Amino acid sequence: MDCRAHEVDNLYVVDTSFFPSIGAVNPALTAMANALRVGDHLLRRMGAQPAQQNPARDDAGRLVQR
Numbered sequence: 001m002d003c004r005a006h007e008v009d010n011l012y013v014v015d016t017s018f019f020p021s022i023g024a025v026n027p028a029l030t031a032m033a034n035a036l037r038v039g040d041h042l043l044r045r046m047g048a049q050p051a052q053q054n055p056a057r058d059d060a061g062r063l064v065q066r
Contacts, residue, residue: 002041003034014038 003018005011014035016027043049056064 003038012038012042 003012003014005013014031016031018034019027019030058064
């Protein structure tokens, strides 16, 4: 499921309107997580690489290049 509209190749729906129903809890975090997931899908579709989830750090906690 990539949240793409059926008739339009480059239209993606990443808000809560694709939820079949809304439960008793606030769906904001689920909507944000889905938007990030669809964003990664779009990057792969365009040939780009998604950002690293856990960047490398040295012993002092500074970011390092891999």
